[in-house]
Amino acid sequence: MPCGCSAGTCKTCKCGKKGKFCTAECHGGQNAQCINFDGSQFTPNPLTLSAGALRKALSGRGLSPMGTKNEMILRLRDALLTEKGGGDERGGGGESKNDILTRVIELGDQMDYEGILSLAGAEITSQSAVGAMKKAYRLLSIKCHPDKNGNSADSKKAFQFLVSAYERLTKPEQYEEEESSSRRAAPKKISRSNQGCYKTIIHCPRCNMDWGRKELGLEDGAYNWFMMGIREYSCGRCLLSFGCMTARHRCPHCKKDFDYDPKDYHRKIVCGNPKCNRPFGFMLYHVSNKREREVRKEQKALVEKLLKKRERLRARAKRATDRGVGSSIKAEGKEKESLFVRGLLDTCPRCGKSISEMGFEARKYPVRTAKEHLRSCIDKAKHKRYQKQLQSQQKEKEAKNRLIIKQEEQILLSSWEMQGSRPGQLWTLTYPILQRLCERYGLEGKGSRTEMIKRVGEYLRSKTSSLLLTDGSEKGMARGTRKRIASEPIDEDLPSNLQELTTAQLRAICASHGIACSSRARKMDLINAIDKKRLGKQAPLLLTGTNEKPKKKKRRKAARKKRMDAFEDEDDADYVPGRDD
Numbered sequence: 046m047p048c049g050c051s052a053g054t055c056k057t058c059k060c061g062k063k064g065k066f067c068t069a070e071c072h073g074g075q076n077a078q079c080i081n082f083d084g085s086q087f088t089p090n091p092l093t094l095s096a097g098a099l100r101k102a103l104s105g106r107g108l109s110p111m112g113t114k115n116e117m118i119l120r121l122r123d124a125l126l127t128e129k130g131g132g133d134e135r136g137g138g139g140e141s142k143n144d145i146l147t148r149v150i151e152l153g154d155q156m157d158y159e160g161i162l163s164l165a166g167a168e169i170t171s172q173s174a175v176g177a178m179k180k181a182y183r184l185l186s187i188k189c190h191p192d193k194n195g196n197s198a199d200s201k202k203a204f205q206f207l208v209s210a211y212e213r214l215t216k217p218e219q220y221e222e223e224e225s226s227s228r229r230a231a232p233k234k235i236s237r238s239n240q241g242c243y244k245t246i247i248h249c250p251r252c253n254m255d256w257g258r259k260e261l262g263l264e265d266g267a268y269n270w271f272m273m274g275i276r277e278y279s280c281g282r283c284l285l286s287f288g289c290m291t292a293r294h295r296c297p298h299c300k301k302d303f304d305y306d307p308k309d310y311h312r313k314i315v316c317g318n319p320k321c322n323r324p325f326g327f328m329l330y331h332v333s334n335k336r337e338r339e340v341r342k343e344q345k346a347l348v349e350k351l352l353k354k355r356e357r358l359r360a361r362a363k364r365a366t367d368r369g370v371g372s373s374i375k376a377e378g379k380e381k382e383s384l385f386v387r388g389l390l391d392t393c394p395r396c397g398k399s400i401s402e403m404g405f406e407a408r409k410y411p412v413r414t415a416k417e418h419l420r421s422c423i424d425k426a427k428h429k430r431y432q433k434q435l436q437s438q439q440k441e442k443e444a445k446n447r448l449i450i451k452q453e454e455q456i457l458l459s460s461w462e463m464q465g466s467r468p469g470q471l472w473t474l475t476y477p478i479l480q481r482l483c484e485r486y487g488l489e490g491k492g493s494r495t496e497m498i499k500r501v502g503e504y505l506r507s508k509t510s511s512l513l514l515t516d517g518s519e520k521g522m523a524r525g526t527r528k529r530i531a532s533e534p535i536d537e538d539l540p541s542n543l544q545e546l547t548t549a550q551l552r553a554i555c556a557s558h559g560i561a562c563s564s565r566a567r568k569m570d571l572i573n574a575i576d577k578k579r580l581g582k583q584a585p586l587l588l589t590g591t592n593e594k595p596k597k598k599k600r601r602k603a604a605r606k607k608r609m610d611a612f613e614d615e616d617d618a619d620y621v622p623g624r625d626d
Contacts, residue, residue, distance in 0.1 A: 153206030176304035242326035274307035469538030472553035
């Protein structure tokens with residue numbers, strides 16, 4: 046019998062009718078979403094917390110604070126169960142961990158991937174949204190992870206089945222492409238039917254303006270690139286740049302917000318809102334081949350610009366760390382007080398009161414007013430309230446920055462896949478993306494960024510080289526493989542200007558193309574190695590001319606010297622000793 050806890054109280058079983066708490070036997074054992082539980086066994090009690098307190102508790106544990114109050118209560122309950130450890134071996138669905146491991150292994154042997162994720166309590170199908178799949182995967186990973194089960198053999202096998210089920214359901218086209226991969230990865234070209242698909246409503250996350258209006262002058266293909274996570278666009282009202290990960294998406298049926306992931310673009314999903322079970326897809330507009338080639342070139346330039354910006358921010362953060370900026374909160378407060386006294390800050394760093402709130406005289410003489418205010422600003426209660434306000438603002442800022450970084454990483458990954466997932470462009474991917482690729486291909490996800498690029502590049506090259514036509518012998522196969530990898534063109538995979546890149550980026554490019562370089566190699570050494578790989582045996586063109594010109598220059602110098610020697614000999618012949626010149 047399905048659980049009816051969405052209203053806040055369970056009334057579909059005997060326990061709920063008698064005013065008692067539900068047990069593991071209620072609802073056939075599938076009570077992962079049951080909110081009729083004993084909250085007094087947890088500290089804090091999730092049932093007594095307000096919505097704001099629930100969000101704070103979830104954020105402090107690294108969990109998502111999004112969703113309804115009931116969803117947050119269940120999420121906090123599962124986290125508290127995990128923190129308790131061996132005291133309660135029951136999961137969110139009321140089953141013990143051993144039962145869940147056994148059930149996951151059984152379904153994995155049957156290749157029932159939908160059934161594995163449905164063990165979390167909510168039914169998961171191939172049409173479910175990626176957000177619902179991710180929620181079920183995270184809930185089950187807490188119970189199936191080897192670290193939570195003493196690294197037992199069953200937990201390792203169950204966790205592998207769980208990861209495989211999540212990957213196959215969220216990205217089924219990946220496994221189809223692996224079976225029919227070509228000799229060289231071609232640029233991604235997808236065509237499908239638009240039956241049951243809509244151009245969904247998208248809103249700006251800041252001003253809530255509709256995106257994609259005709260008056261903005263966007264082409265139809267802009268919707269494709271936006272929803273695939275390839276590009277960001279600016280709002281026509283507030284000029285905010287945002288992508289599909291940061292925008293607000295509305296269901297075309299119930300007109301309510303839903304969580305969107307770029308993996309959902311080529312699937313039909315259900316928004317997951319109450320009383321809305323109608324599936325829908327996303328419109329795919331036709332784009333000509335010429336326009337696609339232009340977009341790939343434009344996207345390559347945008348990716349290079351994004352990587353340069355991230356490198357500048359990283360270098361700036363490193364310089365700030367070396368100088369000790371922000372290393373001490375007390376030192377930072379004293380520095381702000383010094384700036385406030387000198388009139389370089391308009392707000393008191395202790396209580397948050399601004400100069401404009403202190404009257405006309407304060408605005409006329411800000412330095413003297415700031416000094417007098419600091420002498421009298423001794424209310425610790427105000428200081429504490431202001432510090433809490435600053436901390437909440439800092440948390441909101443960090444959350445926005447994390448979302449922006451996630452959007453940028455999605456742009457880099459989608460651009461790499463759009464270009465054909467070529468090994469030569471692995472240098473454009475960040476460390477977290479490379480870790481995900483290593484996990485996807487079953488490779489070791491540890492080590493430096495350069496080492497992971499080498500692993501993924503060798504794996505992708507081994508896939509392409511295994512499909513070569515040879516004479517059937519091992520010698521012919523090896524010769525064909527070496528010819529394939531050595532003759533791979535890399536001009537289209539290189540940036541427009543190697544001189545603008547840092548040494549770390551150049552090392553990543555060398556790793557992407559299988560170029561061996563020493564750990565002591567300098568920037569010019571790396572550039573020369575890349576040019577040698579790109580040009581091969583062909584010598585670079587010289588702007589100084591051919592090799593005959595220097596020889597002609599030497600002959601002209603020799604003739605001029607001969608004439609000067611002859612002229613000096615003539616002067617010496619006319620010279621008479623003792624005569625004045």
